[in-house]
Each structure stands twice: as C-alpha cells, then as structure tokens.
Amino acid sequence: RSVKRLSLKKPNLNQLITIKSKMKMKKRNLFFALLVIGGLSKINAQSYKHAIGASFGVNKNGSALLLSHNYFLDRHKSVETSLLVSNSKYTYSDNKIPFKSTILSLGYSTNIYVDKANKLSLNGAGGLLLGYESVNNNIKVYSNEVLVLNDSKLIYGAYVGLDADYVINDKFSVFTKANQYWHANSDLGEATYFIGGGLRFYIN
Numbered sequence: 001r002s003v004k005r006l007s008l009k010k011p012n013l014n015q016l017i018t019i020k021s022k023m024k025m026k027k028r029n030l031f032f033a034l035l036v037i038g039g040l041s042k043i044n045a046q047s048y049k050h051a052i053g054a055s056f057g058v059n060k061n062g063s064a065l066l067l068s069h070n071y072f073l074d075r076h077k078s079v080e081t082s083l084l085v086s087n088s089k090y091t092y093s094d095n096k097i098p099f100k101s102t103i104l105s106l107g108y109s110t111n112i113y114v115d116k117a118n119k120l121s122l123n124g125a126g127g128l129l130l131g132y133e134s135v136n137n138n139i140k141v142y143s144n145e146v147l148v149l150n151d152s153k154l155i156y157g158a159y160v161g162l163d164a165d166y167v168i169n170d171k172f173s174v175f176t177k178a179n180q181y182w183h184a185n186s187d188l189g190e191a192t193y194f195i196g197g198g199l200r201f202y203i204n
Contacts, residue, residue: 048072048170048202055177057196062088064194066177076111080125084179084194090135103131103181105159118167125161125179130154133186157183165200173200 051070058064064086070078084103089096107127114121134152161179168174176197183190 048204050203051078051200052203053175053198053200055175055196055198057177057194059086059088059194060192061090062086064196066179066194066196066198068177068200070109076114078109080107080109080127081105082107084131084181086192086194088192097136099133099135101131101133101155103129103155105129105181107159107161109161120167121165123163123165125159125163127159128157129159129181129183130156131183133183153185155183155186157181157186171202173202174198175200 049072051068051072053066053068053070055066055068056063057066064084066082066084068080068082070080072078082105084101084105086101086103087098088100089098091097105127106129107125109123109125112122112124131154132152133155159179159181161177163175163177165173165175174197177194179194181192181194183192
C-alpha cells in the first residue's frame with residue numbers, strides 16, 4: 001500500500017512581505033478610524049459658539065429680568081453681554097418711590113470649577129455697565145405731596161458675577177446667577193444685586 005505524504009509549502013519571502021504589509025495597513029486604518037471618531041466627538045462637544053440665557057429673580061428693592069449672551073472663546077472662557085431690566089421701590093420715610101433701571105453690561109467670564117463629567121460648572125464674571133435709571137416715571141411730585149428731587153439719568157459703573165450651570169443636554173442647561181452691581185452716579189441704587197435662575201440655550 002502506498003502512503004501519500006502531504007507536503008506543506010513554505011511561503012516565500014514576497015508572500016511574507018505582502019502579509020505583513022496588509023497587517024500594517026489594517027492597523028493603520030483602524031488607528032485612523034479611531035482618531036477620526038475621537039476627533040469628531042471632540043468637535044461635537046466643543047462645537048457651540050454662543051449661549052443665550054434668560055433668568056428671573058430679585059434685586060435689592062424689587063424684581064428683575066436678566067437676558068444674557070455668551071460668545072465662547074474656548075470651552076472655558078467667554079465674552080458676556082447682558083441686559084438687566086428691574087422694577088424697584090425706594091423707601092423714603094413712609095413712602096415708597098418707584099424707580100426702574102435698564103442696564104447693559106459687557107464683561108469677561110471664565111470657569112472656576114468643572115466636574116469630571118462636564119455637567120456642572122461654576123463661572124466667575126466681571127465687567128463694565130451702562131444704563132438708564134427712571135425715578136417715579138419722571139414725575140417730580142409723589143403722593144402725599146412728597147417732592148422727588150432725584151432726576152432720571154444715564155448711569156454707569158461695574159459689576160462682578162457668579163453663576164452655577166448644570167448641563168441638561170447638548171443644547172440646554174439650567175443655571176443660577178448672582179451679580180453685584182455698582183452704579184457710580186446713581187442717586188438711589190449705588191450698589192444693588194441680582195439673584196435668580198433660568199434656562200440657557202446653546203447654538204453654533
């Protein structure tokens with residue numbers, strides 16, 4: 001009986017080089033794919049350039065609405081513009097004199113703290129302000145024949161602020177905000193504050 005022997009051919013040098021080249025190419029392709037996915041994820045996480053916020057709260061003698069816009073220089077720093085509209089009452093003796101103010105502020109905001117999940121952040125801000133103060137609706141005589149001598153005028157000054165922001169998803173976050181305002185030439189509200197909370201919307 002004849003026995004057939006199986007002969008295994010050894011791959012030649014060219015075949016070995018081809019196999020190694022294909023393996024290297026696959027590794028390169030896999031690395032490139034992971035790099036692209038990681039890059040796209042990073043771009044997506046950092047893609048927003050603007051945030052628009054609205055918050056309602058209280059100030060020293062009444063209530064106020066704060067509208068804000070942040071232009072992000074990077075993930076942790078932004079230029080902050082805000083508009084504060086407040087309705088207050090100044091107490092003089094037994095009288096409460098109404099006065100309103102509209103304040104436009106421009107400042108710089110930066111992260112103080114960010115958690116590992118990038119969900120909760122604490123931000124500090126500061127800048128300059130310009131606004132208009134209306135006393136008793138520009139009427140010189142108040143009830144009970146109280147004479148109001150304070151004039152409505154343009155006001156200017158500075159502010160500092162602190163806000164805590166919690167991200168809900170890629171587009172929205174909720175935040176609380178506390179600002180301290182100094183008005184250099186105001187007759188009634190030289191130093192006032194705003195404390196409130198609201199919703200922030202992120203866009204490209």
